[in-house]
Amino acid sequence: MLIDTHCHIHESSYPLDQQEVIDHALGMGVEKLICVGTSEQSSAEAIAFAAKHQHVYASVGVHPHDTKDGWSKIAGLAHQTNVVAVGEIGLxxxxxxxxxxxxxxxLxxxxxxxxxxxLPVIFxxxxxxxxxxxxxxxxxGLRGELHSFTDTKRHMEEALKRGLYVGVNGISTFTKDREQQEMFTHIPLDRMLLETDAPFLTPSPxxxxxxxxxxxxxxAEHHAAIRGIPVDEVAAATTANAHALFALS
Ligand SMILES: [Zn+2]
Incomplete structure (x- = not known):
């Protein structure tokens, strides 16, 4: 079983039928997904979407891009049921x-x-x-993850030192950057989370x-291949990590 720890399919701009997309995910062994807010409105929509759909959880926060429009509603939204994290927030x-x-x-x-x-934080x-x-x-004492991590091995190590998890998505399947490719092979399995960031960053193929x-x-298949291990091992580790960090029930 797999968990998509970061997607934006709750947004009204998401171009596909959302129920079909959830059913497709369940059919492909994705047991849970986290819909991540990027603004006050998107965070409120993530909560409403999670309330309406089984297997869906919400994260609330204002993305650095949107901070110019305010974040005062996030404190109230973070109390709601189905909210498992604060994010995505950062710089x-x-x-x-x-x-x-x-x-x-x-921030x-x-x-x-x-x-x-x-609450854990999605950065x-x-x-x-x-x-x-x-x-x-x-x-x-803060817990969390660096989502869509593509930075240097040095910053990955800074993250690990602080107990943070490292989120990987489709970028890892198609990047041509040698340094990034090398960095991805060094993320410890017990610190890695899988995500799609849908609708963005579609993985190969x-x-x-x-x-x-x-x-x-x-x-998951890509990270199994670059490590030479069975995909089940990547799935089991990353799913356990997601449960541990986000306390998904
Ligand atoms: Zn995102």
Missing amino acids: DYFYTHSPREVQLLA EAQLDIARRLD HVREAFDDFWPIFDNFP FRGKVNEPAFVGKV
Whole structure:
């Protein structure tokens, strides 16, 4: 069995029939999925979607891109049932769709919510680890994952040192970047989480299609292949990790 720990199929802009997509996922051995909010509205939609669909859980948070539009509703949303995490939150200095100062304020405010509610955190960090680590270290006891991790082995080791999990998706199946490919082989299985980030980042061999949670198995197969181990071993480890971090019932 597999778990897609990060998708956005709850969004009204998701182009496929959502019930069909969930059924397809279940048919492909994906037992649970986490719908991740990226704004106040998307977080509220994730909660409503999880309430309506079995096997679906919600995470609430404002993505660094959207922090310019506010995050004050997240504290209230984080209390709702079916919410298993705060995220995706973090820093993105690659695009900087919101000013850095605003991203920093939003990150700290939302980490405070996670700490108060003792929820794990789903982080989106891009080109911003130098600012990220000191902030993370100001919140001792936080648990979480670096989602869609594609950074250096050094930052992966910084994450592992802090007890964080590392989320991998379709990027690992199609990247041509040698350093990334090498880094992926070093993620310890007992710290790895699988995700799709659907509708984005469709894994090989489905490039060009809309991504969906059913395809998370392709990510599992890739990581089994680069390690030379059975795919069941990757599935078992990553599913156990997801249960441990997100306390999925
Ligand atoms: Zn995402």
